[in-house]
Amino acid sequence: MLVCLIGAAAAAPRLAPYAPDQIDLSARRSAPSAAHWFGTDELGRDVLARVLFGARVSLAVGLLSAVVAGAIGVAVGGVAGYAGGMADAALMRTTDGVLSIPRLPLLMIAAVVLQPSVPLLILLIGGAGWMETARVVRAEFGALRGLGFVESARAAGAGHLRVLARHLLPNAAQAVAVSLTLAVARGILIESALSFFGVGVRPPQASWGNMLYQAQASLSTEPWLAVAPGMFILLTTVAVNLAGDQLARRT
């Protein structure tokens, strides 16, 4: 399913019946029809074409920001939970510090200051979203360490990295998978919230987030504008979740 979505995004230029920024002011706000499966928006642009092209931006933002967040989170939380003591205290207090600054306001201000491009947006969203994973991993590792995993593995002659990667991480996989899954949907939604404040992906480039934001103004008159991006975000969330479950089950 995830592969299908990514495939659709990659093949957007072929699949899309129109160009995503082709304006037709004589066919504005038309309801879904054979010519426009998902209808047209305020400027008469084809919603299907915009959703397909928007997939490129939104999937990149969702998936890559989750990867960024996951990598930082697992590293910080893993080291803290495994090492304990001073390192744990230092890392977790840093996490608390970053965490204590409200995320959306922080991102809003940062986005206003930086006027970010898509790659920078991915780094910002990922960089502001790793704390959850860190705390979960640290809690899981702490609990596992308490169960005697580490001692037995160390006694068997395993190095620290090996213990971390082979023994602890697989056992915490379920939790990590869940937090990564959530991070994907959250990344897409944060981009939407940033669009809400005008600092997300810039028009006329489409993203599911800014399409949803633009659709809310006409929710009661043209509800179909929201259906397509909403469905695709939902599909992505489900797909990532299934993939996460698979991943966790396999390890």
Next chain:
Amino acid sequence: MARFLVRRLAHAVPLLLIVSALVFLLIHAAPGGPLAIYLSNPNVRPADIERLRHALGLDRPLWDQYWSWLAAFMKGDWGYSFSDGRPVADRILERVPATIELVSTSLVCALALTIPVGVWSAVRRGRWFDRLTTMTSMVGLSLPGFWFGLLLQMIFALALGWLPSSGRATPGVGGAVDHLQHLVMPTAVLALVLASSWSRYLRGSMIETVGQPFVVAAEARGLPAMRVVLRHALRNALGPLVAIITVDAALLVSGAVVTESVFAWPGIGSLFTEALARRDYSVLMALLMLSSAAVILFNVAADAMHAVIDPRVTG
């Protein structure tokens, strides 16, 4: 325990200092200042702007402004709002009850949803209940808050006419029933989004703990299944959940910003939006410091709770 708490709280002070300097720099780096709004009035001239800038102390170097803010803040003087000239403390305190009310009912409702849903869907993994709640939480995770709020307004306020569309109370009416009616929709938005993600976490760690040797052993000893689940598995799965809840306390501050805006809820979230739009530095700083302090306190409390639930983990 007492030593643990004291040490953690002592750590919080330098943390707050660093956060305050960072936030101060950030909000001053954003284009526009408290006086920018006056620039849209053609009758306001550069001389007026210079006069106001000087009167408000905005023409001093940034470090100097930070230092005097910090010195005053430490003494409990939060200064005056740049937009309406009232004491910052007054502006914030009058907004706090509304936010506490919204956030606490949302937390309670979210927990009330999370625990049964998370436990039951893990125990009956793959059955219809698990599928249904999984699907529901996926929807909850995919809907932006502003969107969900508007949808509820359209259904319950406009189409059905059951609930007031927004606000905290009907002016001149008031009373418990009126109040509760106003609370339903914003609470539902916040609680559903939280429960959607929390129940995923709880389900995940429940599935892990159910398979752990000590749970299997307890079951083998012939303890009733439900008791094993609640006493042993849930208890062990609560650790990661508590970790998440503390993180989401911070998220809730952001969530409240959006929800309060959609429902015209007169809390500190809507005050934040207003203050950010006006670059009301003194109000922004006080709000961010307060929420940072609250989140840190919340974290300490949660870690203490974590230590109680799971004595193997000590701070």
Next chain:
Amino acid sequence: MTLRSAGLAFLLAATAVAAGCGGHAGVTAPSNDLLIVGYDREPDTLNRFSTHILEDIQTCIVEGLTTTDEQMRVVPLLARDVPTLENGGVRLRADGGMDVTWRLRPGVKWHDGTPFTSADIRFTVDAINGPNYNPESTDGFDRISSVDTPDPLTAVVHYKEIYAPYDIQFIRGALPQHILEGRDIDRAQDYNRNPLGTGPYRVVEWKAGEYILLERVPHYWRGDEYPKIRQILFKFIPNTNTRINQLKSGEVHVVALVPWDKYREIADLKSIVVKKTPGNAYEHVTLNERHFPPFADIRVRQALISALDRDQYARTILDGLAPVAHGPIQPISWAYSDRITKYPFDPAKARALLDAAGWRPGADGIRVREGTRLAFTLMTQAGYAIRENIAQAIERQLRDVGVDVQVALQDGTAISSIWFEGRFDAMLHWWQMPSDPELTTFFAADRTPPAGRNIDYFRDDELTRLLYASDRTVDRPARGALLARAQALITAAVPEIPLYTVTRLDALPASLVNFKGNPTNTGIFWNVHEWEIK
């Protein structure tokens, strides 16, 4: 598990309350007892001299010596008449200054019963010019040398120089001397939160973040039969969708300044009428020729305006609600001139002009001259659906003639400081225009920021001379002739691209009578004393 039961109990109770009662107290029909206004933000202060934003609530409480009516004419309010050269109220002095004599309406009292006198006028001028108060603007006041009060109902204002907009100098009324004398007005919260006025209403409650409730005063100077409506409630609902939802559900009765894209949603409601008032502001694209030098070439500017189908924008994106604008002064103003250059949609002419100016299409279709691409950033305010859509339509149509546009969005506060610093190529925005047709600050060559608002950085000596001359002309026909020549010059040179005249939309109960509307920032409540629910 106590948490769980508490939560369940709450949900159950809430559902029961919602479904069982089958309704709620929030919906009330508008009546002469209570009119509810949905308002887009909470005011900072009700002191009219400390803020210019949103004077709607203030105009119900504090009255000026003059006000502007629905035709944007200056009419007397607390003054008996508007001083002019003809009626002897304005006298030009030989030293280049002028004297304006205000004759006050007799029998007007502040809400506390103290008579309103010329001493309050003198106090107001002194307070604004003095060191102890920081009003938002001292414009005009700083040209006043002194105020004489020969009797309680006469104030003679002495100006150091001739000042044409003198007639709206006291449109914000006066500060009450007996309340504010000797005090720090910036911190006089009793006055700033609950101002003493002479108007039909006073504040009875201000609930932070929620509402301001006004109630009629017992003895309004126009007579005890005014105002007709007993209480007006201003509810603060910043989110546009939420505000419109409350209007649709009947929780609010009036919404001022409805965004154009919301018109369709409420146009068919039976209980609501939407009044359209032609405005005096205009949306336009500023071309900053200092930041993006190609704009300095008049052929480029004329090409850009010819490439845009503004008629189509007005018909489609604006749903026909706002007409195309051609210049900086709008038809509603007395100073509007029809003898101006208009630019119909003509992409062929646009291409020809760009070719003639040496801009040739490059490999990617974007025009290039001497290694420079004809590519610029168009900045506009975030959160305004219409502006975002217009910006994208402009982007598309300019690309068709080989001009590359990047759309950038910023919040309102950022926009204000960005224009002040001149850090942008082009900007889609509008100015809040006062009722007086002064253009100097927008177009005079020496009024680039920080000295003014000429953010086109446009320089034309002839125009500058005309504009300054018009500011120093009090005689209206003579001033009108100068401004007509200025408009002809501006539209010929296209320093900016005018798009459309801003039309005000105000949603009101169908049962409300005597609503007149107002195109200026005086707002719709200027005649609130006459409003009545029938």
